[in-house]
Amino acid sequence: MAHRILVVEDDAHMREGIQDILETHGYEVWTAGDGAEGLQTLETLVPDLILSDIAMPTMDGYAFYEAVRRNPRWALVPFIFLTARGERADIRQGKRLGVDDYLTKPFDTEDLLAAVEARLKRMAEVRAATEAEKEALRKAILDALPHELRTPLTYIKGYTSLLLQDTALMTPEILHEALEAIRSGSDRIGSLVEDFVFLVTLDAGEVAATVKAAHETVDLRPILRTLVTDYQQRAAARQVTIELDLSSPLPFVEAYPPYIANALGRLLDNAIKFSKRDGGRVTIRAWAERGEVHVAIEDTGIGLPATEIPKIFERFYQVDRARMEQQGVGLGLPIALGIVEAH
Template sequence: MSKTTILVVEDDMHLMEGIRDILEINEYNVLTATNGAVALELLRSQPRPPDLIVSDIMMPRMDGYDFFRAVRSEKGWLEIPFIFLTAKGERDDVRRGKEMGAEDYVVKPFDADDLLVAVSAKLKRRDEISRVWKGEISDIKRSILTILNHEMRTPLTYVVAYADMLHRDADDLSMDDIRSFLRGINAGANRLRRMIENFILLVELQTGEAKQTFDWRRNEIANYAALFGSTAKKYADFAMEQQVEIEIDVPDDLPPVLADGEYLSAALECLVDNAIKFTDRPETKVTLRAYEEDGYVCIAVQDQGRGIEEHEIDHIFEVFYQIDREKYEDQGVGVGLAIVRGVVHDLHGGIIELESAFGEGSLFVIKLPIVDNQSA
């Protein structure tokens, strides 16, 4: 196992050598530099960044503050813990270092134990954060693989199985059988398409590409009946399968909002998809309603489905978050509400509200500022 590497930046040669000796005696690998500029050159020449940096503040050419800012500006160095060395009584140095985000400081003059305790504590904390972060990443990867395994396999099974039967038994099938098989293929293909489109939109939202598109594509929208109608038509077959009725309630005189029609449709479709999907009882309704309230046009999607328990509500807009995945296998990939939040809040500057009663249903409301109350 390789030694822990520490970069020491100090213009006082005697002090720098003393720090180096203390650290090397305690089995640390030590790199040294006499100021921030030299330290940056040294960092860029290393195959891997050091595990910790100990830096003086007052130095020629580039002081500790400028060096710290330069280190934090590099993505590959962001996680390196940083300890400032400061003279006794220089409280401004301590305060400024903390404001900048330095992990710790050691006051000069110091003895070996003071330095070693600070170094050990920061390295231990870095390792703890790294373990937690790696564990979370591992959990996310596992969740994604589990979800994708189910969500891709199921619609592909529809497509492959029905296509295989059409190919093998075409001469013996009636026209009704063929239509039924084609509907199965179409259902599987649409499910895959929606999943892929949602992943693409999520990436666009998180990379900022969607914001750029929104800025040049947005325009005044007031035809909410058309928005609801196209969504209801798109989900008519799914609603019929679930024995759910889609009901629309839109007045004719609502004011316009500044929006992107495609992105707004995508958010509405995510809500409608969930509303239908999580309604287990037959002969129930999903209601799409629009109304004006307090300077906003409100777009509401209400269902009579499972509802959401109170302790889950704070998490459901997180990417890949799902409720009882082991129990409910119909949840999709867990990105729909994250897309809704991104489209409504991040792009349109709107608000998304949720009311839910477990076992009774949920009400999601998208609130978009009317044109008179926002800058174009």
């Protein structure tokens, strides 16, 4: 299928000449006499590339470009400015706006075709990379999500059926065990749902907006002490010790306490989860350096290959899930990073 190109040029002779060159080389070409007419044309098709003059009546190229980029349907379409102006100020203005390329008239056929082919090739590469990322994300979700839903649901359904059938014959201990398993399973599903909802608020900018509107001067020490208390039981179940080092004086920071506690809690939970059972240790240290407060959470876990470290903040990414059972779907660290970035 031929690539579709929209040419926006107020000079009829120039517009027709560009159209002839492109059509001769197999492109499907649509034309418009100025930016306003170009926007009307875009309502009926989404081209693979736009070539636009700058100095045009009614709506010039700059205004046309900005209107194109404001519309999500056209925001990623490659855009090349065509202009008779050779001044650096005009070129800088185009680049400042983010235009993909800039051709100064007069240009020959080879220059035009080279610019068009280069932008179309680059867009094809970007689309291929995006599709590969989407496929990798889809696979990661399919690897993790069914397990994270099926396992707790199995507990809930199994123990519910047991309670419905044999309650009268159960000892209080067995009844308590069944109810605890049901609660654990529902908590696990609830936590998963909460993570997905929080991820949406991150992407929508709501977390950053909340931080901007509700941040306050915060002492991190009470937050860290509370986290250690909250996670002691979970750590003890794995015979993991939590050590908190607040020996260095800490200045106050500007933050939104619930979100900072959320991020630090996710890091602490991750450290406990991957520490060695029966004797593992998690150490939390906080210190000030060059006007900044640093918090480090270290564990005695299995470690990571150096090649995996750049990937650990990717959504749904987990290291060798097939070999290591890991509760969760790989959202804890990405959410923690998103909270920190929102600050």
